[in-house]
Amino acid sequence: xxxxxxxxxxxxxxxxxxxxxxxxxxxxxxxxxxxxxxxxxxxxxxxxxxxxxxxxxxxxxxxxxxxxxxxxxxxxxxxxxxxxxxxxxxxxxxxxxxxxxxxxxxxxxx
Amino acid sequence: xxxxxxxxxxxxxxxxxxxxxxxxxxxxxxxxxxxxxxxxxxxxxxxxxxxxxxxxxxxxxxxxxxxxxxxxxxxxxxxxxxxxxxxxxxxxxxxxxxxxxxxxxxxxxxxxxx
Numbered sequence: 251x252x253x254x255x256x257x258x259x260x261x262x263x264x265x266x267x268x269x270x271x272x273x274x275x276x277x278x279x280x281x282x283x284x285x286x287x288x289x290x291x292x293x294x295x296x297x298x299x300x301x302x303x304x305x306x307x308x309x310x311x312x313x314x315x316x317x318x319x320x321x322x323x324x325x326x327x328x329x330x331x332x333x334x335x336x337x338x339x340x341x342x343x344x345x346x347x348x349x350x351x352x353x354x355x356x357x358x359x360x
Numbered sequence: 361x362x363x364x365x366x367x368x369x370x371x372x373x374x375x376x377x378x379x380x381x382x383x384x385x386x387x388x389x390x391x392x393x394x395x396x397x398x399x400x401x402x403x404x405x406x407x408x409x410x411x412x413x414x415x416x417x418x419x420x421x422x423x424x425x426x427x428x429x430x431x432x433x434x435x436x437x438x439x440x441x442x443x444x445x446x447x448x449x450x451x452x453x454x455x456x457x458x459x460x461x462x463x464x465x466x467x468x469x470x471x472x473x474x
Contacts, residue, residue, distance in 0.1 A: 256402070284462055284463075286462075291448070291467075291468065291470070292467055292468065293364075293450055293452070293465030293466050293467050293468055294403075294450070294465050295465070296462035296463070296464075299462060339402060339403060341463075345410075347405075347408065347416075348393060348405070348408070348452075348454070348463060349405060349419075350395070350402050350403035350404075350405075351402055352401055352402030353401075353402045353403075
C-alpha cells in the first residue's frame with residue numbers, strides 16, 4: 251500500500267528554469283512533510299519541510315507547497331542549477347511512522 | 361561530530377545465510393528506521409523503533425528482524441527467509457517524541473546475495 255506517491259519517475263529541465271516536483275498522499279493522518287535529495291550510493295539528505303498547518307514554506311531557491319484538501323504537495327526549485335540533478339523523495343510523518351515516495355529523478359541541463 | 365553510521369558499506373551473503381547490518385547513531389535520537397531501496401524504486405520501510413526495546417513492522421518486514429537493546433544501536437538481520445535480499449539498505453534516525461524534524465540517514469549498506 252503506497253501511501254506516498256510520486257507519479258513522475260523523472261523530470262528534465264533547462265538550467266535557470268523552474269523545476270516542479272509533485273507528491274500525492276493517501277493517509278489523512280500525515281501531519282508533516284519533507285523533501286529529501288539523494289545521490290547514488292548515498293543516504294538521502296534533508297532539503298525542506300512543511301507542517302500540515304501551513305500551505306507554503308520557502309528556503310532560498312526551494313519552496314514547498316501543501317494542498318491538504320487535495321492531499322498534494324509540490325517542491326519548486328527556482329532557478330534550477332545543474333548541481334540540483336539528483337533523485338528527490340517526498341516523505342510524510344504520522345507520529346513516528348515515516349513513509350517515502352518512490353522518488354523523482356531530476357536532471358538539470360546546462 | 362554527531363552522525364549515523366552504517367557498516368559495512370558492501371556485504372556479500374551466500375544464499376541460506378543470515379546476515380546482520382549495523383546501524384549506530386550518536387545523535388541521542390530516540391527513533392530509528394530501516395529502509396530498503398531497490399533499483400529504480402523508492403524507500404520502503406522495513407522496521408522502525410520509537411524507543412529502546414520497542415519496534416514496529418513497516419511495509420516489508422517479512423524475512424527481517426531487528427533489536428533495539430540500546431538507544432544508539434538498531435541492527436537489522438536479513439534472514440534466509442527473505443526471498444530477494446539483494447538491495448541497498450538505509451538506516452535513519454529522528455528525535456522523539458515526534459518533534460517533527462528531519463531524519464538523518466547513514467550512507468547505506470549494499471547487500472548482494474551470491
